[in-house]
Amino acid sequence: MSNGSSAPLVSVEDLNVKFVSRESTVNAVNDVNLTLDPGEVLCIIGESGSGKSVSMRALLRLLPERRTKITGALEVDGKDVLALKGKELSDFRGGLVSMIFQEPMTALDPVYSIGHQIAETVRRHEGCSMEKGLERALELLELVKVPSAERRLKAFPHELSGGLRQRAMIALALSCRPKLLLADEPTTALDATVQIQVLILLRKLQEEMGMGMIFVTHDLGVAAEIADRVAVMYAGRIVETGTVQEVLNSPRHPYTQGMLSSTVHGNMRGKDIEAIPGSPPDLRSLPTGCSFAPRCRIADDGCRAEVPAEVTLGPGRIARCFKLDETAAPKIREPMPA
Amino acid sequence: MTAYIIRRLFYAIPIAFGVSIVCFALVYIAPGDPLQTILPEDASEETILMVKKAYGFDKPIPVQYFIWLGKVLTGDFGLSIATGRPVTDEIFKALGNTILLAAGAVLVAFTLAFTLGTVAGYRIGSALDRAVTGIAVIGVSVPNYWLGIVLVIIFAVELNVLPATGMGPRGSDSFDILVWNDFRHVIMPIITLSLIPIGIITRTTRSAVAEVLNQDFVETLRAKGLLETEILIHVIKNALPQVLAVMGLQFGYLMGGSILVETIFTWPGSGFLLNKAILTRDLPVLQGTILVLAIIFVATNLVIDLLQTAVDPRLKRS
Known part of the structure; x- marks a missing residue:
């Protein structure tokens, strides 16, 4: 988008993340492939422990180096992320890529003012003075619609509400005009009304600034609201990807199908919600075959013997399942609002 | 404010x-x-x-x-029963001598302990951390008067390089710490007095720094691309209120002068004065000294309180 070429902004190939300790090895992310075009919004959906936040942190190299083993190829805007060292890595973080976190209550430093925290980021990346940084911080707070921004500049995080803090966090993340914004469940900790405001704001800013965005969530409604494309993660693997309409309206992987039918939507009063039986596998000892097989309605011995490979169903439409013929049956359900 | x-x-x-x-x-x-x-x-x-x-x-x-x-x-603490001299003079002379040692110990112990504690807190579980923790345990568990006596035996008796006691031939009135011959007298008392604060402050700093590093906002600091040195400043500012509280207490104890340490080195400070006043039942001296020391303690606490509030705005209660 910015350079006019069709090269993807983000390309992740065979990403594996393992947390190694003396007692065990946790296979948090397994053979993940994904790409993101400039200006595109990708939602990664999955339950807790499915590896979605870990993948994000791997992209920013935020995982503790001593205990983490990352393999694969990570590229953002042509930069080899895993090869970045020292100052290069610091320039990359917050400059080219920045991140918004789930908990606005704890993600900001409690002993510095909001203005200082934004200004020091600007100073760090653009080499300007603190005063210039503060001017910029004020513009940013106005951009994210913080009321009486001038006064809020001097406020400390504990003096702001959760919604305002998350807006400040967004201002911080946008302060150096990143090409890629990583958002790790940025609305989960907020009240429902504030949630939708922050979501709309994020989408608007993303479009205005032409940023690519990877948005992690476990909330399908949020995904429907904000995503262009969706990737569904289960037990550290991406089990299905496609456009938001494709995945939410005609899911092909049994996990996605189960997840969608266990979600409250439309007029469901009086009907039982179908839950997926069982619980996600232990990441320290994954089953040999498909990770979802133990909970899958249609799994057979073949599913339990081998990990299914990626099957391309169409352009950018991929699922990892042996039984895609059986899951293709059109499901009768009202489409999700997109 | x-x-x-x-x-x-x-x-x-x-x-x-x-x-x-x-x-x-x-x-x-x-x-x-x-x-x-x-x-x-x-x-x-x-x-x-x-x-x-x-x-x-x-x-x-x-x-x-x-x-x-x-x-x-009005600044009049009466006359000493034992010597007949004004108590005010005695107290402030003794306090002046103690401040020499206390200031030295603060300088040595606070900087050393804060540095060691921060380094250890950054590398919890490493060999360096274990070494620092070892030093801290020695600091809090070895009796300082024992260390004082050992130092005297080694450096005064065996090696004969440092004076064992007192403030030098010219006495306390014309003592000048900037003169090497006088400075030699404070070396061993300062090391001895530093022992306990080093242990306590190192441990507090280590745990405070480790605690701060575990907080979510440190990840934000990394994610926004700050350099490690800039992150260190954030971490220290967050750990500071806890460390200041302990530093304040240690400063108060040091100002009170250690009766044991001042007795070992025959240092005419406030601990020495207190000891003498107790033995001779010198009421006015005893009352005056305790009061002045207590007021210093209250004032120190007040200053620490204000410093903490200046560092961490959450502490400001309405």
Whole structure:
């Protein structure tokens, strides 16, 4: 988008993340492939422990180096992320890529003012003075619609509400005009009304600034609201990807199908919600075959013997399942609002 | 902030008042008659009464308190029973000598402990951390008077490179710490006094830094691309309030002068003075010294409180 070429902004190939300790090895992310075009919004959906936040942190190299083993190829805007060292890595973080976190209550430093925290980021990346940084911080707070921004500049995080803090966090993340914004469940900790405001704001800013965005969530409604494309993660693997309409309206992987039918939507009063039986596998000892097989309605011995490979169903439409013929049956359900 | 400072100052006044009452009363609760030491054993009733009157001991205790307090507020702590010299002079001379040691120990212990604690807190579980923790455990568990005696044996008796006791040939009045010959006298006492604060402050700093590093916002600092040195400043500022609290207490203890350490090195400081006053039942000296030390403690706490609030705005209570 910015350079006019069709090269993807983000390309992740065979990403594996393992947390190694003396007692065990946790296979948090397994053979993940994904790409993101400039200006595109990708939602990664999955339950807790499915590896979605870990993948994000791997992209920013935020995982503790001593205990983490990352393999694969990570590229953002042509930069080899895993090869970045020292100052290069610091320039990359917050400059080219920045991140918004789930908990606005704890993600900001409690002993510095909001203005200082934004200004020091600007100073760090653009080499300007603190005063210039503060001017910029004020513009940013106005951009994210913080009321009486001038006064809020001097406020400390504990003096702001959760919604305002998350807006400040967004201002911080946008302060150096990143090409890629990583958002790790940025609305989960907020009240429902504030949630939708922050979501709309994020989408608007993303479009205005032409940023690519990877948005992690476990909330399908949020995904429907904000995503262009969706990737569904289960037990550290991406089990299905496609456009938001494709995945939410005609899911092909049994996990996605189960997840969608266990979600409250439309007029469901009086009907039982179908839950997926069982619980996600232990990441320290994954089953040999498909990770979802133990909970899958249609799994057979073949599913339990081998990990299914990626099957391309169409352009950018991929699922990892042996039984895609059986899951293709059109499901009768009202489409999700997109 | 100014309003907050004034309010905290007002809070300190009743505390100081309470302290003065306790100081005054303590001496009366303690057994023994202060006049026994200056009166001859066969003194007549008349003489005893006369001396009591001279020192004001014939009046009811509350009245004595207010007379004493009135004088104290004008800086007059009375006369020492043992030496007959003004208590105010004795206290401030002793305090001056103790400050020499305390300032040295603060400089040595606080900087060393803070550095060691921060390094260890950054590398919890590493060999370096274990070494630092070892030093801290030694600091809090080795008796400092024992270290003092060992230092004297090694450096004064065996090697004969440092003086064992006192403030040098010119005495305390013309003592000049900037002169090497005088400075030699403070080396061993300062090392000895630094031992405990090094242990305690190292441990506190280590755990405070480790705790801060575990907080979510450190990840934000990394994610926004700050350099490790810039992150360190954030971490230290967050850990500081906890460390300041302990530093304040240690400073207070150091100002009180260690009776044991000052006795080992025959250092005429406040601990030494207190010890002498206790042994001779020198009431005015005892009361005055305890009161001054207590007020210093209250003032230190106040300063620490204000510093903490300046660092961490969450501590400012309305």
